[in-house]
Amino acid sequence: MRRDIPPLAEVRRITEKKRDAWWTVLLVDPVATPLVRLTAMRTRITPNQITWGAFLLGLVSAACFAFGDWRWLIAGALVYHLSFILDCMDGKVARLTGQGSVFGAWLDFVFDRIRVALCGVALMAGQYDRTGDTVYIWLALAVVGLDTLRYINSLEIFKIRYNMRKQIKARVREARRAENSAELAFMEDLLRNNPSADIEHDIRKTSNVSAAGSEAGSEPGSEPGSEEATDVPQKPQGQVIDLQQEFRHRFPVYLRMRSYLLRHRIRTHLVSGIEFQMGVFIVGPLLDAVIEATLVSGALLLVFELAIIYKLLLSTRDFTRTIDSFDRDEVATAA
Secondary structure (H helix, E strand, O other), X not given: OOOOOOOXXXXXXXXXXXXXXXHHHHHHHHHHHHHHHHHHHHOOOOHHHHHHHHHHHHHHHHHHHHHOOHHHHHHHHHXXXXXXXXXXXXXHHHHHHOOXXXXXXXXXXXXXXXXXXXXXXXXXXXXXXXXXXXXXXXXXXXXXXXXXXXXXXXXXXXXXXXXXXXXXXXXXXXXXXXXXXXXXXXXXXXXXXXXXXXHHHHHHHHOOOOOOOOOOOOOOOOOOXXXXXXXXXXXXXXXXXXXOHHHHHHOOHHHHHHHHHHHOOEXXXXXXXXXXXXXXXXXXXXXXXXXXXXXXXXXXXXXXXXXXXXXXXXXXXXXXXXXXXXXXXXXXXXX
């Protein structure tokens, strides 16, 4: 038995993400985090072994779905949720014990995609065998396709945002070498760490120090909070780049919603791949309403994905304006 594992409150701080899916925050973490502490204290189980366990439970869930009867649907839904709890535990154990690895992250991702594909095909095949309705064939293709779309889109958006930041940082480093520029910060990172900050106050203050014309804020969603928090999301001696300015100005109400959700560790992308899976593999089977749950979950997933793409489009416009401002500053300096 390991005695270096901290109390549960500290384990929560170490292992739970600052932002996560609402399904995970509300229905998984309250169970998974205590289990992670017990696992780390009393066993020698590694994160990769937990990943394998989650995958095997996913196979059991797929087998239950394939039988098609409503009793097996309920069993499959319950086993799938257990599989997802284990899937969340592997990363937490890795963070708590320092056993994480690059291969483990790859294994977790690949097994997740295989599990969704197998469970999607098995669920729809079981319902097709039960009813003879060909719509289940199309739903099987839709489940696999939407899950793939979600993770491809997420990866590509991450790459684009990373490249935008990389280019801006490169331009600021050039300016710093030439003019000893102030330190660079991205407002979305500062606000993410302090969602209770007084946004309107910080917008007014940071507008005085931002050489890129930013007014403050970041990814929409923070709302005014306590006056004592106003000094956290800014660096008065630095340069703040805002790549979410246009989106925030178009949807100011979203700031308040985002701030509320972040205070409860819930990310604003309310229907992502996790919620989509839970709707298809848990809500639908439990209610014996597979078609309805799949259609609603798929539609909501597409709505949120389109919203993210639109947000990315507006962010690229802010990026272009920021780069143009650097060019104008260089011309003015040369003149």
